[in-house]
Amino acid sequence: MTHATALKIADVTRIIQGRPAVALSTLPAVWQTLPEAYAEAACLFAWHGTPLANEALSAIGNDFATYPDLDAALAAAKSNMTCRAIMAIMDIEAELGRDVPAALYNVMLAACQRDNPTQLMDMFKDDKALMQDRLWDAVLHAALLVTPIGMFIQSVFSRYGLQFTHVMNCGCAPAEYPGAAFFIPLDEDLKPAYLQNMIAAALEQYGVNAATAGKARGF
Secondary structure, eight states: OOHHHHHHHHOHHHHTTTOOOOOGGGSOGGGGGSOHHHHHHHHHHHHTTOTTHHHHHHHHHHTTSOOOOHHHHHHTOOSHHHHHHHHHHHHHHHHHGGGSOTHHHHHHHHHHSSSSTTSOEEOSOOGGGHHHHHHHHHHHHHHHHSHHHHHHHHHHHHTTTEEEEEOTTSEEEEEEOOSOOOOOOOOTTTHHHHHHHHHHHHHHHHHHHHHHSOGGGTO
């Protein structure tokens, strides 16, 4: 497979070229400030009119505004595992930066900062946090669904003797990793397409998860 072919396969807008999309001007204004590839994915998503589409576009788009202070979180860490986990998140941020929604860092950080971080952090339990959990779960699902990004994240955690678990009931937690450390870098040429994939997946996950979760999760 040539590089050009690989890039074409990875690119969301090329995969669905010719599919109908809404105009960028109809999206929440924040999408006009984000990378063109992200906006293209959002325009395609919005056309389908999925349940909670407008809410998803607003929540994910606006999540690019404010990011956690990982240095402060590391300074406040109360256990060795939490320290290692936060250092892993810092390494992930060094690679992905502000090209991903802040929810990716926030959900991993929240899971790692609990008194007992090895227990699954259950989301959708607190009625007051449903909107936050809806966003966190969608972005985390999306990151791990795009295989190169998910493998990169797990490889970074492995370098700190950890793995990061996310299960389909929306629980997540760090855990000790008994294997040898490994590292799977992101292809720099393909990274923009992978990140576009992630944003497209986050939008879909937000709409689908919220629409199908039922009354048990307050939706």
